[in-house]
Amino acid sequence: xxxxTNLHASVEGTxxxxxxxxxxxxxxxxxxxxxxxxxxxxLASVLAGREDYxxxxxxxxxxxxxxxxxxxxxxxxxxxxxAFQYPVEIPGVSNVNFLKAAINEKRKYFGQDDIxxxxxxxxxxENSALVELDGKLKNRSVNEGFSGGEKKxxxxxxxxxxxxxxxxxxxxxxxxxxxxLQVVAxxxxxxxxxxxxxxxxxxxxxxxxxxxxxxxxxxxxxxIVKSGTKELAMEMEEKGYDWIKNN
Amino acid sequence: MQNEEELLHxxxxxxxxxxxxxxxxSDTIAPGLSEDVVRRISKKKDxxxxxxxxxxxxxxIWKNMKEPEWAHVKYPKPxxxxxxxxxxxxxxxxxxSLDEVDPEILKTMxxxxxxxxxxxxxxxVAIDFVIDSVSVATSFKEKLGELGIIFCSMxxxxxxxxxLVRKYLGTVVPQSDNFYxxxxxxxxxxxxxxxxxxxxxxxxxxxxxxxxxxSGTGQFERTxxxxxxxxxxxxxxxxxxxxxxxxxxxxxxxxxxxxxxxEIKYSTVQNWYPGDKNGLGGVFNFVTKRGICHKRSKISxxxxxxxxxxxxxxxxxxxxxxxSIGEFFSVAVTNNYQQAxxxxxxxxxxxxxxxxxxxxxxxxxxxxxxYRGLVQIxxxxxxxxxxxxxxxxxxxxxxxxxxxxxxxVNNQSSMVEHEATTSKIGExxxxxxxxxxxxxxxxxxxxxxxxxxxxxxKLPMEFAVEAQKLLEISLENSVG
Ligand SMILES: Nc1ncnc2c1ncn2[C@@H]1O[C@H](COP(=O)(O)OP(=O)(O)O)[C@@H](O)[C@H]1O
Ligand SMILES: [Mg+2]
Numbered sequence: 001x002x003x004x005t006n007l008h009a010s011v012e013g014t015x016x017x018x019x020x021x022x023x024x025x026x027x028x029x030x031x032x033x034x035x036x037x038x039x040x041x042x043l044a045s046v047l048a049g050r051e052d053y054x055x056x057x058x059x060x061x062x063x064x065x066x067x068x069x070x071x072x073x074x075x076x077x078x079x080x081x082x083a084f085q086y087p088v089e090i091p092g093v094s095n096v097n098f099l100k101a102a103i104n105e106k107r108k109y110f111g112q113d114d115i116x117x118x119x120x121x122x123x124x125x126e127n128s129a130l131v132e133l134d135g136k137l138k139n140r141s142v143n144e145g146f147s148g149g150e151k152k153x154x155x156x157x158x159x160x161x162x163x164x165x166x167x168x169x170x171x172x173x174x175x176x177x178x179x180x181l182q183v184v185a186x187x188x189x190x191x192x193x194x195x196x197x198x199x200x201x202x203x204x205x206x207x208x209x210x211x212x213x214x215x216x217x218x219x220x221x222x223x224i225v226k227s228g229t230k231e232l233a234m235e236m237e238e239k240g241y242d243w244i245k246n247n
Numbered sequence: 248m249q250n251e252e253e254l255l256h257x258x259x260x261x262x263x264x265x266x267x268x269x270x271x272x273s274d275t276i277a278p279g280l281s282e283d284v285v286r287r288i289s290k291k292k293d294x295x296x297x298x299x300x301x302x303x304x305x306x307x308i309w310k311n312m313k314e315p316e317w318a319h320v321k322y323p324k325p326x327x328x329x330x331x332x333x334x335x336x337x338x339x340x341x342x343x344s345l346d347e348v349d350p351e352i353l354k355t356m357x358x359x360x361x362x363x364x365x366x367x368x369x370x371x372v373a374i375d376f377v378i379d380s381v382s383v384a385t386s387f388k389e390k391l392g393e394l395g396i397i398f399c400s401m402x403x404x405x406x407x408x409x410x411l412v413r414k415y416l417g418t419v420v421p422q423s424d425n426f427y428x429x430x431x432x433x434x435x436x437x438x439x440x441x442x443x444x445x446x447x448x449x450x451x452x453x454x455x456x457x458x459x460x461x462s463g464t465g466q467f468e469r470t471x472x473x474x475x476x477x478x479x480x481x482x483x484x485x486x487x488x489x490x491x492x493x494x495x496x497x498x499x500x501x502x503x504x505x506x507x508x509x510e511i512k513y514s515t516v517q518n519w520y521p522g523d524k525n526g527l528g529g530v531f532n533f534v535t536k537r538g539i540c541h542k543r544s545k546i547s548x549x550x551x552x553x554x555x556x557x558x559x560x561x562x563x564x565x566x567x568x569x570x571s572i573g574e575f576f577s578v579a580v581t582n583n584y585q586q587a588x589x590x591x592x593x594x595x596x597x598x599x600x601x602x603x604x605x606x607x608x609x610x611x612x613x614x615x616x617x618y619r620g621l622v623q624i625x626x627x628x629x630x631x632x633x634x635x636x637x638x639x640x641x642x643x644x645x646x647x648x649x650x651x652x653x654x655x656v657n658n659q660s661s662m663v664e665h666e667a668t669t670s671k672i673g674e675x676x677x678x679x680x681x682x683x684x685x686x687x688x689x690x691x692x693x694x695x696x697x698x699x700x701x702x703x704x705k706l707p708m709e710f711a712v713e714a715q716k717l718l719e720i721s722l723e724n725s726v727g
Contacts, residue, residue, distance in 0.1 A: 048682050086681045091583060092697025103685040109684070141697065158683065189622035 001026050001166050001197040003068070005167035008060035009046050015056070016042045017220035024166070027194040032201045033209055033233060034219035035241040040201045041085055043171045043219070045201075049075050049189040063165070076102075077109040079165030085171050085201075086218075095154065096124065098142050099119045099161050106162070127160035131187045148175040158189045161207040167191075168199045172209040185210030220244050282306060288333050289477050292402055292436070295409060305422035305432030307450025312426045317648055318588040319617040322531060322557045325496045332434045332467070391449075397442040399454050401469050404440035409443055415473055419502040419539045419565070427498040427533040427559075435469035436501070443478040443509075445685040452707050454483040468499040474509035474544075481512040482709055495520075495530045497555075501539030503546055507568065510545045511538060512705050516714050517557075519554035526584025538562065542568030542597070549705045551714040552579040552587060553721040561619065563592035565602035566628070573602040578701040578714075580721045581614030581646070590619040590651075595628040596662070606636040607699045611642035611722055612669040617649040622663055624656045631661040640698055642691075642722065692719035 002024050007018040014038045024030050034188050046053050047060070049072035060067040067075060088229070090098065104114045128138060131153050143151050152172050157165055169188070173181055188198065188211050200211055208230060215231045218226040225244055226232060236243075267288060276287060282292040285306050289299040314324055391398050396407060404412050422432040443449050474480050497519070506513050513536075522529025538546040550563035563574030575591035592600035602622065610616040622633045639648035650667050680690035691718050696703065703711050 048678075050678060071687050072678065072681040073684050073690075076682050082682050084679070084682075088673065088675045090676050090679070090694060090697055092700035093693050098680075098683070098693065101689060102680075105686060106684045106688060162683065166484050 001063065001237045002211060004047075005059050005061075007043075007046070007060065007219075008056045009042060009053045010056055011042070011053050016222050017046065019058070020219075020222070022217065022224065024197045024199060026197055027192075028215065029198040029200065029211065030211045031213040031216045031230075031233060032219050032224075033203065033205070033216065033236055035208065036203065038219045039222045040219055042074065042222075044082055044085075044168050044199075044201060047075075047168060048072065048080065057225075072189040073105070074109075075130070081162060081164035081167040083152070083159060083167065083169040085170040085172075085174065087151040087155050087159075089144045089146075091144050093142050093162065095138050095140060095142050099124070099158060102158075102162060105106075108179045110200055111139050118141060120240070123161055127157055130160055130190060132183050133157050149177065149180045152176060153180065154183060156184050160187060160191060163191075165195065166197045168222050169202045171203060172200075173202055174206065182210060205233045210245045218244060251382070268640065271406050272486070274330050276514070278329070278331045279328050280332060280434070284332055287706060288434055288436060291333060291407075293339060294405060297413060298405060301417065301422070301515045302433050302567045305429050306434075308423045309426065309429035312429055314426050317649075318559050318619070319615060320557050320559060320588050325531065327430070327623040329636075332498060333436055337685070345691050349417075363632055369615070378611070379431075382443070384653075391451075394447055394450070396447065396449055397440065400441055401438040401440050401471070404471075407428070408440070408442070411473065412440070412471070415471060415502065415504055417502075419504060419537045428500050428535040431469060431498045431500045431535070434675075438469040438499070440470070441472045441480065443474045445475045446477040446674070448478065448565045449480040452481045454485070466495070466497050466499070468497075470499065470501040471504070472502075472513065473504045473513055474506060474511045476506045477508040478506075480687050481509045481707060482512070483514050483707060484616040485518075485710070485713070487518045497530055498533045499535070501536040501562075503536075503569075504542050505538060505544035505546050507542040508544055509541070510547075512547045513538070513548040513549070513562070514710055515548075515552075516706075516710060516717065517550065517554050517558075518717055519553045520556075521554050521583065521585045522556035524583055526556065529607065531556060532552065532558045532560060534560040535559075536566065537592075538563070538564035538573075540568055540573060540597075540600075543570045545570060545572040545574070547574040547576070549574075549576040549702065550589075550592065551699075551702070551706070551717065552577070552589060552712035553717050555587070556585060556649070558585075558587040558718070560587075560589045561591055563594070564602065565594045565596065566602065566631075567596045569595055569597040569599075569726050570599045572600070575604045575606070576705045577606045578699040578718070579607070579616055579618075580609045580704045580718060581611065581616045582721055583612040583614060583709055585612075585614040588613070588617040588619055590617075590621075590718040592621040593623070593633060595622075595624040595631045598612055598631070600631045602633045604637070605701055606635075606637045607702055608639040608648050609642065609695060609699070609718075609722065610639065610646035610648050613643075613645045615647045615649070615650060619651040619653075621653045622655070622665075623653075624661045626657045626660065629660045631658075633661075633663045635663075635665045637667045638663075638698070639667075640695070641671045642671065688719075691722055695719070695722055697701050 004020050007017055007020040008015060032040055057066060060129055063078060084162060107115060124138060133153055143154060146154060151242040172184055174237060176184065200213060216228055216230055217224045218236060276284060285302050289302055349669060420428050422429050441453055458530050504510050517529035519532060540546050545566050547710060552558055562575060566573050578586045579586045579589050590606060591604055604620055606618045608616040608618055618637045624631050624636065635704055637650050641648055649667055652665055654663050656663055676694050677690050680693060681687060695718050699718060705713055706714055
């Protein structure tokens, strides 16, 4: 699915990612853990194509294509999705119109006609039920006035609507209570299949009780310093990040 | 990803979409302005003596006036002696049906997507299409006539309904009001006239498409809408102009009269040629629009302004009657070297009067976008209210947004609220949209339309769609 090789990225001259190597195969769920400031969101942003970051070295292959060569929206159309740590608000643009625009732009990219009203409504109904999104939120402006938890849920709703091939969840669990966390996990688990991969970024092990990863990596100071299976997450939780620092 | 230079290149190379000219033979008075020219205009139009006298009075006033300097706009002052003040398309003969309209004119309408036939059949909108200064096609008149509604060109109104014109002409915008209004009063050639009788609800949106067509001909439209007691009308005005390389002056006057318990909704989508990438050419748009509200009546101005090189325009309300309401909803977009100084005046004279102002400015390129508003509450206008909200959105680092609110409250029981914000279009928002697979252009369109939604929502349905497209076109590739 995606292969990151020796990725170095810096912002305003400061190197943040210092040689990341990571391969995720179709159907795999990888988790990345790490202390605040270790570069988790930076990695997510670089994958999505945010322009604030300069790639100084390395390469990323996505579905056998050069990801770094693609514009942000092309990456998305090709199937890369990022659930944001802090989803933004877009006043005056209804959630539903926003999604319709996104879906149709993607369809256009693949030479397909616009989605029919019926098909769209059916998908909205199914997917909002999946993430238990309050019906009223669908017609409200994108994330405007949503609570933190609603925003996260809305991002997962969008993910379900867009059916990406590869989804990155950046601290989707932060700020969620246990019920909301379970709902989000349910949504993600429902979407897991042999062809879809996930990169779950989290600060805590808690989310991984519900979305069980195939592999866990520890990011520290811009490098993956440890990789393992889900037991590594437990160990991290027990021993704390200081343990990494002292090794 | 494009860098700034590439973006700039693309923005500046985007040509005006409606840039074409119709080939119509014109009957034109040689350039220049004098008392004699005013007389000749009046004579050509076969006007009554009282109107000629009214024009001559306006001309005398204008001669002693100076072009105003206070607006936040810079432009070469028009040479008023270099302008031709009369130009009428020569129809081949009297127009009895559409077939007899100059085919060139019909073609122009089609290119603008305003096929009269289609409009007539499908939308139920009556159109008074003004090319240059003379109306050449008026439809739906009969149907409106049954209700006693008058919707015709100003010239026709002067001939057919002189008592109405004479009673109201200049009562809201007097000849002496300002430099451009005085000029208009002296030389106006045509425009639209609308009268809704007592207690009548006009069953369709009345719509006028203006076009400036004759190179070097300034256009001086005069429009009047009179809503008699307890009546209602929604009036649409939309314009596009052909591309040319010299500045064109447009100094229109619009007067609205809402008698007791009447309501007038006046909506404008304005897309005149804004000038080229260097700011050359383009229409100078100096418009005086004002309405007067009698008891418990209401006037709403809604405007979407994307065109013109220089815009100077303040649709205003005089809230004379007790419990009357004035509203102003505006989206003004400026790009390249466009300059807009627009806003409103709400003059509260009656008791318990209410006004609302929502202004959304969007500036891009090197443009300058100013909001100028006056809220004046007189001593007698007790228990009056105003709410104003003026937002500015900046698309680049080279453009300017300015807000000039003037507030005068002369009694204790009235309340005025003013809110203003300025923001740069959010990189975060654009990134969010693009991450969902939405292209940059479309993302900007979505965000800008979302920003302007409060105002766009006030437009009649079919106009709102057009306006949304216009915003997108006007701002393509404009983030920097
Ligand atoms: N746009 C930016 N400008 C400046 N510094 C940044 C920017 N983005 C991230 N950083 C810095 O990079 C480091 C990693 O940040 P981040 O990727 O957000 O960490 P994490 O998500 O693991 O908490 C931090 O020191 C942060 O301050
Ligand atoms: Mg983070």
